[in-house]
Amino acid sequence: xxxxxxxxxxxxxxxxxxxxxxxxxxxxxxxxxxxxxxxxxxxxxxxxxxxxxxxxxxxxxxxxxxxxxxxxxxxxxxxxxxxxxxxxxxxxxxxxxxxxxxxxxxxxxxxxxxxxxxxxxxxxxxxxxxxxxxxxxxxxxxxxxxxxxxxxxxxxxxxxxxxxxx
Numbered sequence: 673x674x675x676x677x678x679x680x681x682x683x684x685x686x687x688x689x690x691x692x693x694x695x696x697x698x699x700x701x702x703x704x705x706x707x708x709x710x711x712x713x714x715x716x717x718x719x720x721x722x723x724x725x726x727x728x729x730x731x732x733x734x735x736x737x738x739x740x741x742x743x744x745x746x747x748x749x750x751x752x753x754x755x756x757x758x759x760x761x762x763x764x765x766x767x768x769x770x771x772x773x774x775x776x777x778x779x780x781x782x783x784x785x786x787x788x789x790x791x792x793x794x795x796x797x798x799x800x801x802x803x804x805x806x807x808x809x810x811x812x813x814x815x816x817x818x819x820x821x822x823x824x825x826x827x828x829x830x831x832x833x834x835x836x837x838x
Contacts, residue, residue, distance in 0.1 A: 753794065761799045762807035764791050769808065769817065774834030777820050780805025781828060805829065 781801040811817045823829030
């Protein structure tokens with residue numbers, strides 16, 4: 673501490689510090705009551721939200737199991753190409769897209785995945801999503817597909833066989 677401070681000045685500064693800390697203590701005491709009440713309110717709301725979330729999850733799981741019991745098994749994906757037929761990824765993508773329903777939506781990655789599942793043994797290397805996306809874009813430009821959603825930097829374009837999906 674500084675030695676040259678007068679006793680009177682030191683006394684006034686200490687009194688000011690005492691007053692400041694008394695005020696702060698009173699203020700935080702009031703806030704403590706308020707925060708305690710708010711904590712109780714939020715704890716009750718949290719408990720209600722957790723109960724509702726758990727009930728919703730249980731209902732969704734039960735509904736999913738119920739629906740899954742009555743869905744027919746999907747037909748196995750078979751290679752329907754004739755022996756010796758040329759294997760072009762764009763043609764394979766067109767074949768797979770033609771199997772989709774008119775309201776079903778798909779992307780380049782989903783069609784590429786299906787092409788690889790069906791025709792993977794015939795391909796020299798797996799079909800790339802970018803290659804398939806180019807084929808889908810060209811089919812949409814030719815009017816064979818409908819572009820439902822335009823692609824962006826980190827989001828693929830979405831297509832369907834039918835008309836507008838709105």
